[in-house]
Amino acid sequence: MNKYQSLLDRQREFFLTDATKSEPWRLDQLERMERLLCDNQQAFCDALYQDFRKPPFEQLFEITVPLGVIDYYRRHLAELMAPQPAPVPPGLAAEGYRGEIHMEPYGPTLVIGPFNAPVLLLLDPAIAALAAGNPVVLKPANMTPTVAALFQTLIPQYFAPEAVSIVTGGREEISALLELPFDFIFFTGSATVGKVVMRAAAEHLTPVILELGGQNPTVVDATANLDIAVDRIAWGHNAISGQWCIAPGYVYVHRSIADDFIARLKRSLTAMYGEDPSASPDFARMISEHDTRRVASYIVPEKVVHGGRFDIPGRYVEPTVLYPSTWDDPAMQQEIFGPVLPVLPYDDLGEVIETIKRKPRSLAAYIFSRDQAAVDRFLGSVSFGGGCVNQTNLHCWIDSLPFGGVGLSGMGKYYGKAGFDALSNTKAMLIGNPDKVLDVFPPYAGKDIAKILSVFS
CATH class of the missing domain: 3.40.309.10 (Aldehyde Dehydrogenase; Chain A, domain 2)
Structure with missing residues (x-):
């Protein structure tokens, strides 16, 4: 049995309670992430310096950007979650029909972060995933061991494991995680590894965002x-x-x-x-x-x-x-x-x-x-x-x-509303009139078919 199966099962069982779909749960996760960053700012800066001598500006950049993302989602969460009206053909509208778009979470989401911005590029996707109502498993880069160890210590202190869990390690751990049927995978890294991630995701038809690179x-x-x-x-x-x-x-x-x-x-x-x-x-x-x-x-x-x-x-x-x-x-x-x-x-x-x-x-x-x-x-x-x-x-x-990115530089977009939308299933709904007949049923002999079809145009 996959050693991380129980971790995924725990998050999926929790997700199936619908608790993550509520605005209070999402706001609570954002607040927890904010406290994690603010309470431990110096520890993160020290870890970034230890791993590859990141200078002070670049250290603080990795803290302040995720805090700005949290602030964005906190301010806009209610409107992002609200069903959005969508136009329907005039014929259907005349019959009392209307369209709506509901944004619903996918479910347990795997976020694999890179080494170059090991705080920012791990947490930004995770914050978007949590705002969209998805439990998250974080996999920090093993090439920044001090940052990864700090995350491993801190995540359990601020989050319940059914909401946010962390797995550290290298190729073996990533391979094991990719065998599991996560509901969404977010990967930031090289195109070479991105292809590995996409092949693994294809086994379960798991949607992905791949943030890769190239010669700019x-x-x-x-x-x-x-x-x-x-x-x-x-x-x-x-x-x-x-x-x-x-x-x-x-x-x-x-x-x-x-x-x-x-x-x-x-x-x-x-x-x-x-x-x-x-x-x-x-x-x-x-x-x-x-x-x-x-x-x-x-x-x-x-x-x-x-x-x-x-x-x-x-x-x-x-x-x-x-x-x-x-x-x-x-x-x-x-x-x-x-x-x-x-x-x-x-x-x-x-x-x-x-x-x-x-x-x-x-x-x-x-x-x-x-x-x-x-x-x-x-x-x-x-x-x-x-x-x-x-x-x-x-x-x-x-x-x-x-x-x-696009092509070999990646697929999928995030940040702000785009991130919320990307990590949500766009559930399109046609809301019918419960009291008015719309006869589109057979037998069609003797019926004005052109008239029936006209309500859809």
Whole structure:
């Protein structure tokens, strides 16, 4: 018998009592999650630093964002839960019929979190699931053992196991969990593991949200404000030491401004992280020696125009800029997920767009331009999960903007209302008139069939 079967059975039996469908239960879970974060803020910050030296801003970011999500659901829960009217054909409306959409929870939900934001990207989906009325099993990343151990200690202190449970461990534990017929699975991580999750979910026809990644394109055209662009790209690419699924993966810069862009980008990186970023309190470490070695292998010495140093035992790769890069370079063959930034010069935006369109669709994309026609052309032609114009990364902080990927970068959206809707079954209802006859029954001989059908149009 699967060692986690009893855990799932307990949550399912509780779910079948309908207790989780009530607004008070959902608000109580949100309040418990809020207390867990507020009571233990320093402990979470210390754990994040211990696991990969996350700097203070990035530590607090992982706490404040989930708190903002909780606040959103607390303020909007009643309206999100309320049945929504839906129009029906005029003929049916004339007969006293009306449509309604009811949002109901799926049931026990498995949330598998990643290492790069091990608090935020575990709790944000869990908060949406709880707001939607689903019990949750949390599986934190084993690559951040201090954070995982802290969750393992705290979750039982704040939640009943039939509401929220936690399972720690690695591949064996994930495999065992994926064998079970959860009612929903939310996974954040690599496309490789995402395919494993989806195959397992298919065995039970379990719906999934997959938040994956990819090489996120960034375009800087000749009209861009370069001082704004370099700061936002430098920060967006190097936050969490580049281990951010929405980080700019590479930059196409118009050839006429490329040298100026590189010079300003180097100044920006030095201003943010100093001459020796290894001594900066604001620069995180790679998650493992393996990943440090992988990212360091992308550094082509003759193309290094900034940075280039690394320390594998120290899990450190310096913020590095490669120029001029091409699609043949090692760094352009996959998602970098580290602080190495390829920069490619371009002459024609149309050619750039055609090249990007033929690559796997990305989780994010960014364009810096004052030319609205160029912006419209880029957004209208390139498919990606979400992104920014004249900014990077910040779209993932806005609860009114659905967040998620497309194609190999994922499926399904969440945040705010989108998260509530995604983690709810949309139950469509036609409410009939109990006292008025609507004759759609056989025998049809002698009946005006066109008239009968007209009520549905």
